[in-house]
Amino acid sequence: MTATRKISLHDLTKLDAAQRAQLLKRxxxxxxxILDKVRPIIEAVKNEGDVALARFAxxxxxxxxxxxxxxxxxxxxxKALVNLDQEVLKALEFAVESIRKFHQxxxxxxxxxxxxxxxxxxxxxxxxxxxxxxxxxxxxGAFPSVVMMTTIPAIVxxxxxxxxxxxxxxxxxxxxxxxxxxxxxxxxxxYKCGGAQAxxxxxxxxxxxxxxxxIVGPGSPWxxxxxxxxxxxxxxxxxxxxxxxxxxxxxxxxxxxAALDLLIESEHGPDSSAFIVTNSPKVAADxxxxxxxxxxxxxxxxxxxxxxxxGGTNGGVVLTQSFDEAVAFVNDFAPEHLQILSxxxxxHLGKIINAxxxxxxxxxxxxxxxxxxxxxxxxxxxxxxxxxxxxxxxxYMKRSSIGYVTAAGYPPLAQKxxxxxxxxxxxxxxxxxxxxxxxxxxK
Numbered sequence: 001m002t003a004t005r006k007i008s009l010h011d012l013t014k015l016d017a018a019q020r021a022q023l024l025k026r027x028x029x030x031x032x033x034i035l036d037k038v039r040p041i042i043e044a045v046k047n048e049g050d051v052a053l054a055r056f057a058x059x060x061x062x063x064x065x066x067x068x069x070x071x072x073x074x075x076x077x078x079k080a081l082v083n084l085d086q087e088v089l090k091a092l093e094f095a096v097e098s099i100r101k102f103h104q105x106x107x108x109x110x111x112x113x114x115x116x117x118x119x120x121x122x123x124x125x126x127x128x129x130x131x132x133x134x135x136x137x138x139x140x141g142a143f144p145s146v147v148m149m150t151t152i153p154a155i156v157x158x159x160x161x162x163x164x165x166x167x168x169x170x171x172x173x174x175x176x177x178x179x180x181x182x183x184x185x186x187x188x189x190x191y192k193c194g195g196a197q198a199x200x201x202x203x204x205x206x207x208x209x210x211x212x213x214x215i216v217g218p219g220s221p222w223x224x225x226x227x228x229x230x231x232x233x234x235x236x237x238x239x240x241x242x243x244x245x246x247x248x249x250x251x252x253x254x255x256x257x258a259a260l261d262l263l264i265e266s267e268h269g270p271d272s273s274a275f276i277v278t279n280s281p282k283v284a285a286d287x288x289x290x291x292x293x294x295x296x297x298x299x300x301x302x303x304x305x306x307x308x309x310x311g312g313t314n315g316g317v318v319l320t321q322s323f324d325e326a327v328a329f330v331n332d333f334a335p336e337h338l339q340i341l342s343x344x345x346x347x348h349l350g351k352i353i354n355a356x357x358x359x360x361x362x363x364x365x366x367x368x369x370x371x372x373x374x375x376x377x378x379x380x381x382x383x384x385x386x387x388x389x390x391x392x393x394x395x396y397m398k399r400s401s402i403g404y405v406t407a408a409g410y411p412p413l414a415q416k417x418x419x420x421x422x423x424x425x426x427x428x429x430x431x432x433x434x435x436x437x438x439x440x441x442x443k
Contacts, residue, residue, distance in 0.1 A: 005291065005292035005295055005307060005311075006311040007288045007291050007311065007317065008310060008311055008313070008315065008316030009284065009316060009319060010023055010313075010316060010317065010318045011319045012318060012321070012325065012329065013319075013320075020329075023275075023318065023329075023333075024332055024333050024383075025314075026242065026244065026314070026382045026383070027242065027271045027272075027273065031221050031225040034222060035225050035228070035229065037222075038196045038222060038229060041056065041226070042196060042197075042199075042200040042229060042230065045200035045204065045206065046200060046204045049206035049207045049208075050068075050070050050206050050207045050208050050209075051067050052197065053065070053067070053070055053193045053197055053209070054066050054067045054069075056193070056195070056197040057167075057172075057194075057197075060167075061167050061168055061169075061170070061194060063167075063168040063169060063170055063171070064171075064172040065168050065172050065192050067207075069192070070191055070192055070193065070206075070208040071189065071190070071191055071192070071208050071209075072179060072191070072192070074188075076179060077179050077180075077182075077183050079176075080174075080176040080177075080178075080179035080180050080183075081183070083176045084180050088177060091371075091372075092144060092177065092181050092184055094372060095145070095148055095372045096148055096152065096185060098374040099148050099152045099372075099374055100152050100185075102373075102375055102376075103152055103156040103157075103376075103393050106153075106156075106392055106393050106394075107156055107393045108397075109126075110125065110126055111124065111125040111126070113402055117412070117413065119405060119406035119407075119408040119409015119410070120404075120406070120409040120413055121403065121405070122401070122402065122403045122404075123402045124399050124400070124401060124402060125399070125400045125401075125402050126398075126399055127397060127398055128159045128160070128397050128398075129159055129396055130160065130161060130213050131159065131160070131161035131163075131211075131212040131213045131214070132154050132159050132162055132163075132213065132215070132396060133163050133164070133198075133202035133212040133214070133215045133216075134146075134147070134150035134151050134163070134164050134165070134215075134216055135164075135166070135194075135198060135216065135218070135223060136150070136165070136217060137167070137194070137217070137218055137219050137223075138166055138169070138175065139167070142175035142178060143178070144175070144177035144178050144181035145371050146218065146377075146378070147164060147178055147181040147182055147187075148185060149376050149377050149378050149391065150164075150216050150217045150391065151164065151182070151185045151187050152185050153391065153392055153393045153395065154216075154396045155185060155186055156393055157396035159396050162189075163187065163189040163190070163191065163202070163209070163210065163212065164182055164189070164190040165191045165193050165198040165209070165215075166178060166190065166192070166193075166194060166198075167193070167194025167198075172192070173192075178190070189210075191208065191209050193209070194219075195219075195220065195226075196222045196223060196225060198226075199215060199226035199230055199234070199236075200230065202215055202234065203230040203234040204233065213235060214234060214236075214237060214395075215227065215234055216237040216378070216391060216395060218241075218378060219240070224239050224241070227239065237395065238380055238384065238391070238395075239382075239384070240378055240379070240380070240381055241381040241382045242268065242269060242273070242381065243265040243269070243336065243381075244265060244272060244273035244274065244337065244381055244382075245265035245273070245274050245275075245335055245336065245337035245338070245339070245366060246274075246276075246277050246330055246333060246335040246337070246338050246355075247275070247276045247339045247341060248277050248278070248327070248330055248338060248340045248341070248348070249277070249283045249287075249326075249342070250278070250279070250280065250326075250341075251280045251282075251283070251323075252342050252343040252344070253278065253283050253341035254283075254286070255276075255278075255280075255284065255286025255287035255288075255289075255290065256286055256287070256290040257341060257362060258278070258283065258286075258287045258341055259276070259286075259288075259294055260290070260365075261339055261365045261366065262275075262276055262287070262291065262310070262315075263295070264366040264367055265336075265337055266306040266315055267302040267305050267306045268305065269305050270304075270305050270308040272305070272315070273314045273335075274306075274309050274314075275317070276318065277317075277320065277326045277329055277330060278317070278318070278320070279319070279321065279322050279325065279326050281319065284317045287317055288317055291310065295307060324351075327348070327352065330354070333354075334354035334356075334384070334386045335354075335355055335356065335385065336355075336356040336357075336379045336381045336385065337355075337356060337369070337379065338352065338357065338358050338359065339359045339360075340359070340361070341361070341362060342361070345360035345361045346360060356379030356380050356385045356390055357375060357379055357390060376390045376391040376392060413433075414433035414437070417429075417433050418430050418433045418434060
């Protein structure tokens with residue numbers, strides 16, 4: 001019933017420093033207690049390969065997977081395409097086009113070289129990494145959107161070897177939309193393995209799963225723990241934890257709209273974080289009044305997740321005395337997703353320094369960013385947006401610095417470099433730009 005819904009109101013003017021700090025904490029569980037449980041899984045996959053993957057699929061996923069059925073077959077892809085609703089197929093095609101266009105525009109030129117000083121040139125060259133595994137979770141649903149967000153930038157970057165690892169369903173199969181999305185983007189290797197065992201499989205390789213240089217994508221604490229333990233074997237990428245969002249509202253925002261958008265990320269799970277942050281008591285009151293009605297229009301499971309989040313310290317409405325204080329809270333929180341609801345959202349954009357993504361205005365809810373707008377929806381969580389960025393083509397490329405100095409440009413650089421090398425005590429460095437080199441060059 002609507003009357004039983006409790007929505008937290010956090011009035012910053014009444015909170016002390018410790019209480020404010022509590023609002024900034026995420027509910028993400030520590031991986032420390034899981035590490036010892038993950039180690040034997042990793043060792044089993046390392047030693048037994050596909051046999052271990054099949055055993056863990058039966059044990060953890062309750063899925064009838066055999067060692068010879070780890071990989072999706074061409075027939076599996078064909079059946080998925082036949083089974084998938086045509087409206088879903090068209091939506092996937094639409095999303096693929098937008099996401100591909102965004103990442104194509106994001107891709108840097110293969111090489112740039114600028115004249116830093118007369119006759120001295122320096123620049124960068126970008127090269128794709130050799131291989132990547134894209135982890136697609138399935139615990140609370142099926143996520144073809146993660147397929148698109150993780151694989152498309154890899155393909156645009158030029159990675160030759162791209163695969164997908166995802167937990168199988170109780171029927172021993174991979175979700176239809178996941179397979180169709182993979183085919184749409186051009187990935188034909190999809191493996192039925194999830195959790196820590198999937199990370200181990202792509203780190204070491206098995207009889208079926210090829211060893212990869214990197215793994216990307218969100219996952220459970222077990223996945224995070226496996227990435228941590230295998231970081232010296234495979235590049236684990238940036239960890240992606242539970243979903244989090246802030247809806248930042250000024251006095252011009254509609255609290256009901258803010259309430260509607262607050263439920264987007266809060267429905268992911270009880271460990272999510274989701275706040276409306278505003279300096280307007282009216283916006284706060286309107287949002288709190290509207291949320292229960294919107295919850296009643298959701299299914300029991302998702303409404304339960306959202307209610308848990310919005311009724312505790314990891315969600316609800318944060319009321320500030322001024323808009324500058326609201327912005328300060330946002331920057332301290334460094335949310336994964338940030339929406340700005342305002343009649344003039346671009347006026348506030350310059351004040352935001354910490355956010356994974358920033359969605360502006362009344363017509364740009366997180367839903368669009370998560371599925372069809374184009375920017376990547378795999379974003380830094382747990383405050384990592386203070387130093388980290390969304391998944392991008394750059395995560396699938398490596399950079400080499402390039403330098404070239406002409407005969408005419410060499411003398412002034414050599415003279416200054418020799419001074420600094422001598423000061424730091426590197427005789428070999430200094431000799432390499434001394435008269436010795438001039439003699440070898442015939443000067």
